[in-house]
Amino acid sequence: MATLTLDSVSKVYKAARGRPVTAVDAVDMRIADGEIIGLLGSSGCGKTSTLRMIAGFEDVTSGHIEVGGRVIDNLLPAERNIAMAFEGYALYPPLRVRDNIGFALLRDRQPRAEVKRQVEEIAELLEIVPALDRYPPTISAGQQQRTSLARALIRKADVFLLDEPMSQLEPQLRAVLRARLKDWLITRRMTTVFVTHDQTEAIALADRIAVMEEGVLQQFASPDELKERPANLFVASFIGEPPMNLFEARVDRSRSGLGLAVLDAGGARAFELRFDAEVAGLADGAAVHLGMRPHRLRLGDRAGAVQGTVTSHSWLGDQTHVGVEIGGTECIVVAEGEVPARLGAPIAVEVPLRAVHLFDADDGRALFHGSEAAS
Amino acid sequence: MQRQTVIGRGVRVVLLTLVGLFFLFPIFWVLLMSFQTNQDILRIPPSLVFTPTLENYGALISGRLESTAGVLEIRFMNNLMNSVILAVSSVALSLLLGIPAAYAFARFKFRLGEDIAFTLLSFRFAPPLLVLLPLALYFQQMGLIDTYIGLIWVYQLITLPLILWIVRGYFEDISEDIEHAYRLDGNGWFKTFTRIAIPLAKPGIAAATLLSFIFAWNNFVFALILASADKQPVTVGALAFVTASGIQYGQIAASIVLSVTPTLLLALYAQRYLVEGLSLGAVKG
């Protein structure tokens, strides 16, 4: 319930031998009061180090961290008024689940009846009511994780840190608990930073996501922004399931509008795309990475559609994933609902300009997003 | 958060040096003694300055010890050979019996399995002397006393439980699925045992072999009672240096150096097997 600012924060680990390792490299983040932030990346990307620096378990090598405008770099973890849920749960084994959750409140000498009411409220939210009077070692991993989450969420803190808060969740509960958690955080205006390696979870919960890789903040933006305007190839390929279809391509400006010659693995021309759009900046013949989000592509035979063959087909109840081979390249198309398709049958794929993202062939930086030109 | 101060590091170095000295000093002293004459050794106060001599080693190898009291026949080389024969054969036999048994205990849950395994281990608990007296009588009757076979048999009390328990632990650490996969590929259980289980338990087998070899090599009391002069190992043989005319410290030291050398070399050689990890290529699960 306060702002949180990371001002050029770095973390360098000195190795016993060899060169020092930069785990977090000059990360800047300005987080508004009540905002929900996801730190997303694969293991070793620096997201957990960042979280631990905010919590005070790691020293900041350089830079500053501020909570509500107050620099907290040199405060002990206990002095920071930050609540944290640990990835390893860190529950107190000799205490019942109920007392684990209410621990901080009881320590602050709050009336027992009030603590009981609050514990039961959050236990209901996270579906751990039946486990309340049991001891942590006797409950399932999923329940332990939710207990740890409840213990953090029940506190009155300036900032809430959640380390992989829902990784152990039972699949049947996942969607509803995510939604309830989000509702809880929003209605109480809780400033929250959570760490996850699961991009689905980040997208579901966060107002903004900080995508990290090798200690560097790649992009810090809303989920929509990450999907529609990824800053570079890394972000584009990390966000989205199924992942973005990626091809090598060459820009063709020999005629008006934007032309793209898509290449197969051997560098031969696989198929061509042409859009009637005014696009500035892309030079004729430039080598680019072409990215297309699977659910922005459409199955259908309107003008400009490319012809391919069905190589895989899976219907998942509410959506259908179709694998299409086009001139030696493979691409995935996701359609809503049930779409019939037979393996080996011809199929046409429409590529709206909106589906197109172009990235620099050398450094992977974004050059062009179809959604910007289309709107 | 853990910063090491210069003082802290200094204290650590000093402490480690002290501990190292404490443990290494006797070995160092024995090594020095082996190059000294008995007179040098017995000088008071002891001195680090002396003229090194190979006399002790020479006497051990040639088998003749000339002292002021006369010429003493010693059979050190013979004893060394006995040690090698006894330790190597005992360990070999234990491996032959122990590895399949360890595999059985690790993989098959049969009735009384745990009890049998524990009984075997309990051989290590009994004081050897307690076992020895009745055993000496039996061996006398069976004609096994003062034979290599009899000694090797008794040495199983030392080596077999060690090999069984160490190797069993290693077998248990191998994912059963790896063996199941090999069976499903079309191989019988024996081939699975020899081609999968044994190669994967190699570090454990090496460790167990080394340990049981050292224990067998260092055994004293079994051989003291069950073997006569021409079958006894170096541990017992060293007693010969305690003569009526005095104790031949120099020769004792030299024989210690010579008899420790094989085990030391073996340990150094086996080290790479010992540190090699298990279950490479499988996911923790």
Next chain:
Amino acid sequence: MSYLSLGKLKKRFKNEVVLDGASLDVERGETVVVFGPSGCGKTVLLRLIAGINEPDSGTVHIAGQEVTYLAPEHRDVGMAFQNFALYPHLSAFDNIASPLSARGVARGEIERRVHEVAGLLKIDHVLHHLPKALSNGQKQRTSLGRALAGNPGVLLLDDPLRNVDAKLRYEMRLELPRVLKAFETTVIYVTQDYKEAMALGDRVAVLMGGGFRQVDRPASIYKDPDGTDVARLFGDPTVNLVPGTIEGGTVTALGARFPLAVSLADGPCQIAIRPESITVTLDEATSAGATPVDLGIGEDTHAVPVELDAVTPLNVRAVMLLRTADGRELLATCSEDEASRLPRGHGRGHAHIRAADLLLFDPAGRRVRPGERQ
């Protein structure tokens, strides 16, 4: 008789009954996915088929022969393990070659077959590596290659994608059917991911409570589950369950009254509604010009007033947490584009539900179909 036939398999460990009369028939060349919650006995079932364990009672037949107590090496069964179970001291090549060399296949033929399998699985470039030098995805493919190399009559895959990351899992989910078809083998595939079950199975066998609850094509199970427990296993988010009452050809639930196309006896019931069959309109949105018809809401839908508590976008669709007037939670999904127009916090609106999308169950959770109700 079917190619693989399991007859009333029972297996208990200590005091826990894992399988209690599980029967299943699998045709030659068919891929059947055994799917169920964790701890339902899926892996035990595979081990009984493979011969790693023996059942307490019941039979296993492969190709018309009883193999219930036959040693694994004589069964013509290949298996890929969840933890890969590669031979750590052998190269990827020798791992894959293992079933061939066990059968004494000539060296040249082994070379040819291993390279063929490895090519299909795209691991020909790492064949000389030891398992520890392989990435997780390559290990997984090597383990699959080993299971396939012997061209076994029955191929058992024990949750083979469990230990690879999300991207590789997705890739393999698309690729596997093609690989399996290339070998024309009979496949039993175990998973606890409903997406894998639906994407890979010719049929899905739902294993619960020691036996098979429902065995059918994925579409049939998804659209026509036999019980609420089966229904809840499929879909992300999972199906909504609400109580209702059948009375005189209609069913009342969530404060609305839906006509029934078939006649069912009166009484209480449970109703399952898939999140994707609930369409949500917000009061502001509808007043802003969009009509129910624009949103695909037809005549036969019924509107339930709801409060929108939270929106959690997924990858392709977004999930809405709704609360009805009586405090009941409903999950609905909508497309990503629709979701971007929804508020961050709460909102008021209506959930539109078609009578045809309701799945009816009796209070004990068994499916109610016309003429079946006791």
